[in-house]
Amino acid sequence: MANDRAKDGFTPTNVPAEGLETPYGYLYRPLPAAWQIVVTFAAFAGGPAFAWVIGQVPGDLSQTARAALFVPIVAIFFLGYGLWIARLNAIAFHGIGWRLLKSLFNLIVLRRKPESLADVMPSREQLLEMMVRAQKAGASFAPVGWLVGIFAGLAATLFDSALQPTNLFLLVAGSCVIWGYLLAWLGRRNWLPFMENA
Numbered sequence: 001m002a003n004d005r006a007k008d009g010f011t012p013t014n015v016p017a018e019g020l021e022t023p024y025g026y027l028y029r030p031l032p033a034a035w036q037i038v039v040t041f042a043a044f045a046g047g048p049a050f051a052w053v054i055g056q057v058p059g060d061l062s063q064t065a066r067a068a069l070f071v072p073i074v075a076i077f078f079l080g081y082g083l084w085i086a087r088l089n090a091i092a093f094h095g096i097g098w099r100l101l102k103s104l105f106n107l108i109v110l111r112r113k114p115e116s117l118a119d120v121m122p123s124r125e126q127l128l129e130m131m132v133r134a135q136k137a138g139a140s141f142a143p144v145g146w147l148v149g150i151f152a153g154l155a156a157t158l159f160d161s162a163l164q165p166t167n168l169f170l171l172v173a174g175s176c177v178i179w180g181y182l183l184a185w186l187g188r189r190n191w192l193p194f195m196e197n198a
Contacts, residue, residue: 015131024132030190039191043183047073054175058163065159069172072152076180079148080141084187087137091130138187145180149173 015029031039051073055066153173157165186192 022128022132024129025136027128027132028135028188028190030193033193036191036193039186040193043186043192044077047077047179050175050179054171057171058159058161058168060162061159065161068155069152072148072172072176073179076141076145076148076176077183080144080180080183080187083140083144084137087140088134091133091137135188135190138190138192139184141180141183141187143180145177145184149176149180152176 015027017029019029020027030036048070051069052066055061055069150173153169153171153176156168156172159168161168163171183192
């Protein structure tokens with residue numbers, strides 16, 4: 001039934017308000033552009049605020065050490081978006097770019113014109129798959145959170161604090177992972193805009 005609905009009532013610009021179950025995964029309806037901008041600003045500003053809270057937990061960190069905690073949290077935001085954009089470009093090339101290159105090759109080298117627009121452009125079903133894959137790519141913040149968290153946690157063990165180095169590692173690395181998963185949740189549900197459209 002969900003597949004029939006995807007084929008019958010779906011257009012790339014008309015996702016039902018409750019979302020859409022597809023053979024490729026769940027497709028969420030994006031927030032209106034104005035709300036996406038608000039959520040993006042809140043996510044960007046929320047990172048330093050979250051880092052400030054983490055910096056208060058040990059209680060005896062220097063001002064420099066507390067300021068250093070801002071770096072990994074902000075880096076997760078930008079590196080996560082960078083990975084998301086890279087994955088979007090790969091999805092677009094696989095779904096559209098490869099077809100265009102093949103058509104150009106046939107036209108220039110083999111002197112063969114495309115028989116129809118369907119030979120050049122993806123079908124509605126393929127567009128649906130691309131949209132779901134693009135939304136899933138929004139979860140790119142999570143692996144970035146793990147990667148940044150490990151390095152930031154190791155660096156935090158060098159801080160001068162009464163807190164044990166292992167606890168400092170867990171505090172900083174854990175906060176990075178949590179922040180990455182929070183941003184991934186927002187990205188996967190289409191609450192954050194694609195950076196190229198922001």
